């Protein structure tokens with residue numbers, strides 16, 4: 001029996017282009033999961049509700065657009081619980097198959113450990129996934145998906161808004177007029193036209209910022225170790241090294257993800273290489289700048305101004321020297337916060353999470369190989385086949401006595417070679 005099976009299986013694997021299916025009849029039931037451990041971390045009373053129906057449960061831990069919530073509700077029990085403490089999150093997570101977060105929730109190793117194996121999908125309703133412990137997710141067999149496209153324009157527009165507001169002292173002048181002052185000479189600004197803008201990180205947001213800045217008459221250069229030269233050429237932007245970019249720039253706009261490589265990429269050493277009077281915009285992540293070093297660079301006159309949407313700790317401490325600095329303009333992580341972007345992100349992430357819970361191959365997963373949609377279609381039958389082979393292998397390895405027969409059906413959509 002085993003020989004017949006292995007011949008059939010190797011037959012299948014060697015005919016890789018076949019669309020194959022394999023059905024098993026077994027007297028043994030597959031082992032069921034052991035009961036979930038109860039979290040020992042319950043310090044505050046919170047309501048835990050286990051669903052009695054067979055629908056999966058999705059915890060929405062931060063505000064998500066209504067269209068996304070409605071999509072989720074068609075498929076799952078949806079628990080919208082915002083502002084959970086880390087302990088409350090760890091307690092709730094053991095009853096959830098998926099969680100959706102924005103940037104304000106840390107999905108830490110502890111969260112995965114507390115899930116007792118039930119959590120299958122983390123949906124990040126946005127781009128940056130630095131608040132999710134990806135290594136822990138992968139170790140716990142949990143798929144992480146994000147919504148990489150819906151907030152691109154919103155973030156780029158906010159970058160341009162900050163660039164112009166900073167150059168013309170809009171926030172400071174507004175506060176001054178509201179305080180009853182009329183300080184026209186104090187708030188003389190600088191022009192953007194003809195100035196060099198270095199876009200650091202020429203991905204989706206960076207390239208849209210570059211396009212818009214060119215429209216404002218700026219000379220745009222970019223640094224991105226991974227960006228293809230033809231993408232930069234198409235926008236009319238020259239790709240340069242990190243040192244060339246920061247040395248030539250009148251304005252620097254940051255658009256790279258926060259990773260161990262980009263953490264504090266702007267620091268005392270790199271500020272020292274910049275043009276005196278450079279102006280910096282950050283709508284990426286606070287952690288890409290050493291914030292203490294930025295305060296020193298502002299005080300030393302190396303950096304004339306900064307406009308920041310993001311901070312190492314959010315919200316930043318109220319007495320933060322950086323936030324309170326006269327030449328710094330700040331917003332509370334508003335890059336993705338337009339009505340349009342939030343609706344788009346909600347739909348994008350809801351579709352990704354529902355798809356992942358259905359077992360479909362995810363095209364926006366960040367801890368599994370990214371496969372283009374057309375290749376996914378081609379691969380799908382092989383994934384199903386691999387799953388069935390896995391189930392068969394488990395039963396054979398665990399004794400195999402329950403396997404009564406194996407039926408292999410295979411056919412090809414393509415002509416034989």
Ligand SMILES: NC(=O)c1ccc[n+]([C@@H]2O[C@H](COP(=O)([O-])OP(=O)(O)OC[C@H]3O[C@@H](n4cnc5c(N)ncnc54)[C@H](O)[C@@H]3O)[C@@H](O)[C@H]2O)c1
Nearest residue numbers: 128155201202203204205224226255256257283284335336
């Ligand atoms: N403020 C907000 O609300 C807001 C909104 C959207 C995105 N973001 C942030 O902006 C980041 C970029 O978003 P995106 O959609 O453009 O992502 P993206 O993946 O399309 O682009 C990121 C780019 O950074 C590049 N990069 C990686 N390491 C780099 C390095 N060391 N130096 C220079 N470039 C490097 C990548 O090659 C990529 O091209 C996100 O990771 C997120 O943290 C913030």
Ligand SMILES: O=C(O)[C@H](O)COP(=O)(O)O
Nearest residue numbers: 102103125126127128336
């Ligand atoms: O990475 C992102 O998509 C942005 O920083 C948006 O974050 P938010 O969802 O918390 O607004």
